[in-house]
Amino acid sequence: MxxxxxxxxxxxxxxxxxxxxxxxxxxxxxxxxxxxxxxxxxxxxxxxxxxxxxxxxxxxxxxxxxxxxxxxxxxxxxxxxxxxxxxxxxxxxxxxxxxxxxxxxxxxxxxxxxxxxxxxxxxxxCHVLRYSNYYSKIKEIIESGQIGDIVSINHTENVGYFHFAHSFVRGNWRDEFTSTPSILAKCCHDIDLISWFIDSPCVSVSSVGDVKYFRKENAPEGAAERCLGGCRAKNNCPYDAEAFYITDPFYKAKFIKHMKRTLTGKAKNSKQDIVDALKYGDYGKCVFLNDNNVCDHQLVTMKFENGAVAVLNLNGFSQKMFRECHIVGTKGELIGYGTKLKMNIFGGKSGTVWTGSPAISGHVEGDIRLISGFIKILCGERNDLKNVTTIDATVISHDIAVAAEISRKKGGEKVLLESI
Ligand SMILES: NC(=O)c1ccc[n+]([C@@H]2O[C@H](COP(=O)([O-])OP(=O)(O)OC[C@H]3O[C@@H](n4cnc5c(N)ncnc54)[C@H](O)[C@@H]3O)[C@@H](O)[C@H]2O)c1
CATH class of the missing domain: 3.40.50.720 (NAD(P)-binding Rossmann-like Domain)
Structure with a gap:
């Protein structure tokens, strides 16, 4: 044991x-x-x-x-x-x-x-996505050569407006100085996937992005520091914390247990604990009047040594949380939405090559398989570290994210990876 x-x-x-x-x-x-x-x-x-x-x-x-x-x-x-x-x-x-x-x-x-x-x-x-069936399938198809050599990848991380406001405007990842920039905190997974698929060193990066919406000048008339503190704009605000965390049936249904724990700091919590958390804690603050500084949108373009290029779009404004990816090869393409993967072979067959359940595919499944893999390695049941997200792989994705931030802060200037 x-x-x-x-x-x-x-x-x-x-x-x-x-x-x-x-x-x-x-x-x-x-x-x-x-x-x-x-x-x-x-x-x-x-x-x-x-x-x-x-x-x-x-x-x-x-x-x-x-x-x-x-x-x-x-x-x-x-x-x-x-x-x-x-x-x-x-x-x-x-x-x-x-x-x-x-x-x-x-x-x-x-x-x-x-x-x-x-x-x-x-x-x-814990780059959990690599371990999911969906991303493993993409890697397997790329390695099989069916779509030829990768020419480009267009990948979007749709964070979801609810999740973005929760984590990156009000929550733990809102301040790049106490956590990290959102391109690293949220998208190191995506950069890791792109590098893993292209499997060649990244040579240069350029990036643009900013905090476009969650700023003081966009606060509606009548906005207050706290949603439960006399805000006169809350009825028309999609980010009203009371609706987010207490009243809106959509979020009540989706309100997963761990969010209540995040709000209250307690595993067992009452409705009063949540009301208090919104009155006094981070999650009840106005999304326009807060101290957030991480980008709510950012684009990163990457060029790789083997000639492939990629664009990553960090998007904080979608209705749903999902990643979409278009991988273009010399012989075919893959188009994926996280729960469905389509492959078109130019001049050949087209069709869906993978489907998964929205509840389990992606993150949760990746989490489960990451832990299974770790236990196997720990128990000596697995000795090779192929496709395992060891720190060496992480250095690659983190270097690209750091270079992206340098570029963004210089207005999108091209940054050579060897220069950072
Ligand atoms: N792999 C993924 O996809 C994924 C997803 C979400 C979060 N994360 C990362 O996981 C990490 C944890 O996120 P979380 O949502 O569980 O956070 P959390 O705030 O729920 O949990 C962190 C815990 O660490 C404790 N803690 C903080 N500093 C400590 C210290 N110095 N010593 C001991 N305990 C300490 C806190 O009290 C808290 O209980 C973060 O770095 C986050 O970015 C990864």
Whole structure:
């Protein structure tokens, strides 16, 4: 039985723990927990029967015990990933699963790659989409040569207006200085996929984007700092927090459990807890009068050494959350919407080559398969790391995101990857 510790008991950490308990309980178990929130420890420790000695309120206390499990999962917020992972490698952990993004600072993520290599550490980053059936199918078709050599990729990440406002205007990823720019926080997955499909070094990048809509000058007349604080514009505002989180039947139906926990900080919460969270916390603030600064739209163009080009569109304004991708090859093309993949072979067959359920395909399925893959590697059932999202692959996507930000801040100037 392999043992695993988890640092960061929020949405991601608890989801991964659930998969380990639910699907891999014969091979691995959670033995230690660390979170700076006592509430999180109190909520989660009983579920996994973790003794008090194996619960930690700080990473300092956790690492002071030395290596206490075979593997470590790090699912804290973005800004802490570098320091915690560095401490984990220095302490002697050999199997580490780390949430993305690793860091927005190139010297930091590159240092972790070098430290992992020097210390024989398997450091896997949670680029979950690569593990889904849908994206695995795209990769398989590309590798089979059916569509020829890739000429271009046009990929759009439609974040969804609800999700964008929740996470990138009001939530944890609204400020590039406390988290990372949205092109890294949200789209490092997309850049990773594009690089994985094209499979050639990126040579140059250019990018434009900004905060177009979620700014003070766009606040409607009568807007207040808080939706529950006397806002006179709330009835016509699609971003009204009361509708988002309490009254709108559409969101009530879609209101997934973890969002309530995000709002209230509690696993079990009452309606009053949610009202209080909107009155006093981040998620009740006006989307136009907040302190957000991450781009709500951004385009990145990339040129690769093998001649292929790609355009990534980060779009914060769609009705639905979905990624669309058009991959053009010399012999055919792939057109995908996440739940459906169509292939046209020029002068040959056309048709749907893959379909999946909207509830499970993509992210959730990728999450489940990422954990299965990690457990296999940990248990020695799998030795090759082909298509596994180790830190080396992450350095590629993070370099492209960093270059995109340099370009964007210089008004879209071309940036050579070798120059960053
Ligand atoms: N792979 C993906 O597709 C994906 C999707 C969403 C989020 N993420 C990433 O996962 C990470 C976690 O996101 P989340 O939504 O679970 O966040 P969250 O805020 O729900 O959870 C983070 C937890 O870490 C704890 N924490 C923070 N700093 C800590 C520290 N120094 N030591 C110990 N505990 C600490 C917090 O108290 C909290 O319980 C983020 O970096 C996010 O960008 C990845």
């Amino acid at each position: 392999k043992t695993i510790s988890v640092i960061g008991l929020g949405n991601r950490g608890t989801e991964y723990m659930g998969f380990i308990k639910g699907f891999h309980s014969k091979k691995a178990k959670i033995v230690a927990l660390c979170d700076i929130r006592q509430q999180a420890l109190d909520d989660i420790a009983p579920i996994y029967k973790i003794s008090e000695e194996m619960q930690f309120n700080s990473t300092k206390d956790f690492f002071s015990k030395g290596v206490i499990s075979d593997a470590l999962i790090i699912t804290t917020q973005d800004a802490s990933h570098f320091e915690i992972t560095k401490a984990a490698i220095e302490t002697g952990y050999k199997y580490i699963l780390l949430e993305k993004p690793v860091s927005g600072v190139k010297d930091e993520y590159r240092l972790l790659r070098d430290m992992a290599e020097a210390n024989g550490v398997i450091l896997i980053i």
